[in-house]
Amino acid sequence: MTAESPSQVSTDAVFRLPVTVCRITGFLGEQTSGALQERAVASTGDRLKPSMIRDRELDPDLRRSRSCPDFEAPELLAAVEDVREAVEHTLGVDCQYTESSYGLNVHNDGDFYRPHQDTSVDYAPRRLLTFVYYLHRTPRPFTGGELRVFDAALPLHTGTTGAWEERTWRDWEPEHDSIVFFLPTAWHEVRPVVCPGKDHADSRFAVNGWLCAPDPAHRADNGG
Ligand SMILES: O=C(O)CCC(=O)C(=O)O
Numbered sequence: 002m003t004a005e006s007p008s009q010v011s012t013d014a015v016f017r018l019p020v021t022v023c024r025i026t027g028f029l030g031e032q033t034s035g036a037l038q039e040r041a042v043a044s045t046g047d048r049l050k051p052s053m054i055r056d057r058e059l060d061p062d063l064r065r066s067r068s069c070p071d072f073e074a075p076e077l078l079a080a081v082e083d084v085r086e087a088v089e090h091t092l093g094v095d096c097q098y099t100e101s102s103y104g105l106n107v108h109n110d111g112d113f114y115r116p117h118q119d120t121s122v123d124y125a126p127r128r129l130l131t132f133v134y135y136l137h138r139t140p141r142p143f144t145g146g147e148l149r150v151f152d153a154a155l156p157l158h159t160g161t162t163g164a165w166e167e168r169t170w171r172d173w174e175p176e177h178d179s180i181v182f183f184l185p186t187a188w189h190e191v192r193p194v195v196c197p198g199k200d201h202a203d204s205r206f207a208v209n210g211w212l213c214a215p216d217p218a219h220r221a222d223n224g225g
């Protein structure tokens with residue numbers, strides 16, 4: 002062993018760590034989730050716009066779905082607040098003084114969202130926690146549409162990164178009335194949806210949002 006190479010670990014070695022996803026099924030119960038599902042189905046026509054990436058760009062190679070940014074789901078937000086502390090403990094994040102932002106995303110036949118992160122240093126850095134709540138008709142009228150969450154790949158030595166093709170992952174079913182929470186830094190994607198009938202009511206509906214650190218510019222005591 003020489004001073005220059007004290008370790009036998011390859012310079013290409015990569016740590017692969019599972020990313021924690023906190024998933025709750027039967028979250029709102031049959032009646033509340035059914036009512037929310039009906040409101041989601043009723044969001045059609047002009048209310049649905051092609052989904053953007055980074056809140057402002059259309060990129061059909063990266064994301065294909067439609068979104069309703071002004072969808073209201075106060076009962077869901079109240080339930081998220083009820084489990085917030087438990088989720089914080091599980092994921093190791095503090096969201097006590099956060100503000101939420103959310104919208105409805107609709108995936109129909111052939112729709113997808115390629116691997117991405119919900120936050121980065123220069124995009125939406127105030128997002129601290131991602132949540133996605135799923136709604137669909139029963140039995141599930143589509144296949145695919147799993148939420149794929151990639152394991153983290155950390156180089157042991159600076160200068161090497163895990164090759165994208167060698168990534169490992171876990172898929173989560175977008176089951177009606179289930180919700181997942183994960184850190185917005187996690188790499189994730191929506192697998193392509195197969196919904197042969199193409200009926201809007203048969204879509205994969207998801208209320209997707211974030212708990213965000215407050216913007217200092219909006220503080221009530223700002224400047225005081
Ligand atoms: O619908 C999902 O499962 C995830 C959606 C998503 O990743 C996003 O909107 O940023």
Ligand SMILES: [Fe+2]
Nearest residue numbers: 117118119189
């Ligand atoms: Fe995302």
